[in-house]
Amino acid sequence: MDMEQFDMPRYLSVLPLFSDLFPEERERLARGCQLRRMTRGDMVFRVGDPCDAFYIVVLGQVKLYVSSPAGQEKIVELVSPGQSFAEAMMFLSMPCILNAQALADSVIVCVSKQAVFSEIEHDPRFSLHMLAGISRRLHGLVKDVEGYALHSGMQRLIGYLLRDVEDEISSAVGIVTVSLPVSKATIASRLSLTPEYFSRVLHELEAERLIEIDKREIRILDVQRLASYGSH
Numbered sequence: 001m002d003m004e005q006f007d008m009p010r011y012l013s014v015l016p017l018f019s020d021l022f023p024e025e026r027e028r029l030a031r032g033c034q035l036r037r038m039t040r041g042d043m044v045f046r047v048g049d050p051c052d053a054f055y056i057v058v059l060g061q062v063k064l065y066v067s068s069p070a071g072q073e074k075i076v077e078l079v080s081p082g083q084s085f086a087e088a089m090m091f092l093s094m095p096c097i098l099n100a101q102a103l104a105d106s107v108i109v110c111v112s113k114q115a116v117f118s119e120i121e122h123d124p125r126f127s128l129h130m131l132a133g134i135s136r137r138l139h140g141l142v143k144d145v146e147g148y149a150l151h152s153g154m155q156r157l158i159g160y161l162l163r164d165v166e167d168e169i170s171s172a173v174g175i176v177t178v179s180l181p182v183s184k185a186t187i188a189s190r191l192s193l194t195p196e197y198f199s200r201v202l203h204e205l206e207a208e209r210l211i212e213i214d215k216r217e218i219r220i221l222d223v224q225r226l227a228s229y230g231s232h
């Protein structure tokens with residue numbers, strides 16, 4: 001990606017968060033944005049850092065996580081291209097309460113708090129878009145808590161594998177291939193599973209001829225059987 005030729009207003013126009021803004025509003029907001037290139041392992045921010053911006057992933061992937069004093073990690077969210085993060089912390093005017101780290105070489109947009117607040121003053125409608133984005137994230141986190149509390153580890157893993165075909169489970173035929181975007185250990189942490197349990201369940205599903213594993217490629221051999229298997 002040519003960082004110097006990156007068209008910030010045009011990029012903002014394709015994001016749901018900013019698509020309804022007038023061109024002059026996007027131009028104004030773009031002036032408060034900064035493009036950052038991250039290499040794998042770089043920290044976007046750490047717990048305790050001031051949160052004076054929110055971020056959008058353009059390329060790559062970012063993990064949001066917390067760490068125990070013993071160094072154990074719990075991944076809260078994996079953020080992919082087109083998704084944003086840290087909006088709520090920015091509005092709280094409090095230090096960051098979690099860590100954000102690039103999982104791969106990434107490009108992110110840093111949207112300054114000053115630019116956001118200035119845009120809200122110009123047009124209060126903008127705050128509705130921000131609230132909608134925060135609400136979507138809250139809804140996702142509530143679904144996560146529901147999954148941890150009510151679903152078995154097997155069900156959580158199957159749900160993850162079927163996340164992109166949920167609306168087509170009843171009609172899906174043939175083999176569906178799922179590419180794991182990050183390591184199995186990272187996904188296990190995201191699902192609140194140990195890496196050992198994650199691998200054990202995958203191999204159980206493979207033994208049942210529900211999936212085939214080829215490194216990070218998971219071929220789902222029977223979507224409907226896999227969906228029902230988790231409820232046994």
